[in-house]
Amino acid sequence: MLISAVRRLSRDSLARNSLLIMATTVSNGGLGYVYWMLAARSVPPDRIGTATAVISAATAVSMIANLGAGHMFIQRLPGSDTATWSRIVGCGLFLGSAATAGAATVAALAVPSLSGNFGFLTGPGGTTALVTAAIAVTLTTLLDNLYVAHRAGHGMLIRNLAVAAGKIVTLIAVLAAGMHGAGAVLVSFVLPTLLISLATMAIGPRRLRPAPERPGEAGPLAGRWRAAATGLRDELPHVRAAITGHHLINLTQAGPAALLPVLVTARLGPDANAHFYLAWMTASMLFMVSPAVASALYAERTNAATVSVSRAALVVLAVVGAPATVLLLAGNEILGLFSAGYAIEGAPLLRILVLAALPDAVANLAVAHWRSRGEFRLCRRLNLVRAVTCLSLAWLLLPTAGVTGAGAGWLAGQTAAALLVAAVALTRRKTPAVPDRGLTEPETAVRHSRPASGGRTVGVPHGVGKRRQAGGEAPTGRKR
Template sequence: MSVGGMLAGRVRSVRREMSNPLYRNAYALMLNTVVNSGFGLLYWIFAARTYTPDDVGRGSALVNLMMLISVLTTLNFGQALIRFLPTAGNDSARLVRLAYAVSAGLGTVASAGVMIYLNLVHSPGDPLWVSPGFALWFVISTAAWSIFNLQDQVFTGLRSAMWVALENGVYGVVKLMLLVAVSFTSVSDGVFTSWSAPVLALLVPFTLLIARRLVPRHAAESAAEPGAGAPATSTLRRYMAGDYVGQVFNQATSSFLPVLILQLLGPEQSAYLLPAQTVFIAMNMLSVAITSSLVVEGARDPARAHLLARAILRRIAVIVLPAAVLVALAAPLLLLLYGRAYSENGSLLLQLLMISMIPRVVVTLWMTRSRLANRTGPLAVQQLVHAVVVLGGTVLFSPSLGLAAVGWSWLAAELLLAVFLAPIVVRWLRGTHPVPDRPSVPADPGAGEVTEVIGRVEDSTGPAGPADDGTDPTRRIPRIRD
């Protein structure tokens, strides 16, 4: 075969792959992870070279405080959008507005309370004191950040994940440019300002895109699906409750780990933990991104969810796992970028964390199946077990193993969970333990919907009409091609 013929065949293969929404959205979300990680790294490098260490330290603390408040007050609504928005039909717009209202409202109240505390308890000159003007800006920024983050899940649930990568790519560029520009002005808290101001600017166009184009089109496409509509209030509450508790355990593990190492081994070893943990989180997000697409498509077609899972597993096997192996092999050289001490003290930890990505695949697929079955209570238990093994193992073995105790404990937690959950995952992949299909539409169209909650949020976009884009509302996703 000629080179031209080979290239043409490859182009056809890529076009066929990208025409499938399962793969298209998965690759878009993986691209978004790479974009976010890259711009995040550049941002803090530029910040360190542009601002004083005190300014960087205060800015980093305020940014992380804003993100922590947002995580705790969105109630993990984002995962609920990924699960239920694909089949929400004509309730799509109301479900999105409910998520916005709850998250922004709780974020406003919580951030206002924190700002009042910092203003009253700390005195001017203290690193954590905030002026009334900055406090107001922080509250507005937190509410905007909550909606901005939710839009990633909205785009994903609407099967338009390419907008996620575009939105965050534009945000990364603008944020970086503003960071440098603000450094030449007299604006105080330039790090936090450069981080939050672009959010407010980008919120308007992307919110309009969702409300006026993507949601109406999605509602028209999904309204004819069997069982289309928002979930029952009790279902939504149970789903979010279990998922939220699990998210709290997950955050406790990742956020508390540096503090624990600081107490057990000292500040120097805590510093060596940071690069390895950052790389591992970025790699883990690749798996989360690709399985988020599986949740969306599996929600639309539960009977074929196991077939979609097999296809996604093959993509993980040829993309994520080889990348993890490559990072493990290159760990000493990669950490050498931070300094020789980081390479000598953190290489084994990073290698163990990368090896844990292999059993993590089983756990991730089990989590995906649990979400599709609306069983988030077991997710909370799984996250609790993981936190206990990781934190407990670190405490027990750090005196003898040092920083490597974190890696061995993490690997042990993933292996333990994988062994326990593997039979369920295998039966699911074989089709002998399927996800329950969506229920049919109830006789009373208003019964079982969250209309008593979301109906209070005014429908500012108007009723959704048919999408005049040539799509067939009854079309199922294409046959999976290997």
């Protein structure tokens, strides 16, 4: 029976890659918990607060500046030829990193003047820390999406295990060397992430890139540089379309999670952010599950597979149920492993965050479903509702309710989004859905894979299959 179950799982691409993505989440959560527990016991809370504030700001900058390249990978890489694949990946990584570096530099110069609680970013040390941390986050995000695009969850799992273990080893080494301030946390967080991301860029693409039809030499160095410049120019229309399509959806979807720690720091200071961040990271294993399954669902449909939302929802419930129960029942004790102070401040917040996992999953799966059907406008509206609700309520509640106010805002935003999903579902029982019109071709991702009336499979946009068969890819910056 066990062998047959394993065989069924190996043939079920959605379940297999969802489980691998979630195994990545669980391993990151478990090793991350060990990392932060070690940091909390070795570094004073005010220094922890400064480090987590820099990491939070770097995450927010990366989310804003990565240009939506990750979902562009998921949409465009399946079925690409060797040259197109290399151009998409190389340009996506380069442009995303360059935009992140520029945005982080601007943020390091501008944010301290807007909030005195971010004064630690002033000076070359603060700017360097923010820029390197933001680039590290962008690279790890884009590389994860590269593996998701090819339904190669095992590669992402191995890479993230190496990063998480590297953080712990580096932190131990840094502490043994006598560093016990915010720098110890930042170095141990950023250095392994950057090194393993660079190693992945050197090794990983070779395994994922499609084999060339006509193997040959790479050519002289000057020719390769000219080809790279030409490829970068050819990619710009796709990147512009990704920014107006996928990236706006990603910003409104991931924005609250990235900005909440920044708001806590701005309103309450770095010390309060330390208590918020550790509770947030403890609950993050729940919030990573539904986005992981949603990404797997979207990747399946870009590969012309027929996958229902109900199947994806069952996978989420199966994985989230047990850890959510544990966090609700033993949240105080878990946070108490950091210190008694973290348990007192963070326990009510942790319970609220656990309750928000269910409506958060509803909204994330709905966005993945609508995105695969090309209904980008609906995705943006749903995410905008939860982003505005979450961030505005958190900003208003933080001064009076403390860090618990951020959790209340998060719960309210997710609940509002889930209610909107229910309202759309009820409306569509009466009125059939109408796909968005006037979108650029890179935005019109995947239709639900079902044979159309003419026998054509609609797992990819109309016309894309013909261009791929011809061995090329037409510019897609024009309106349809």
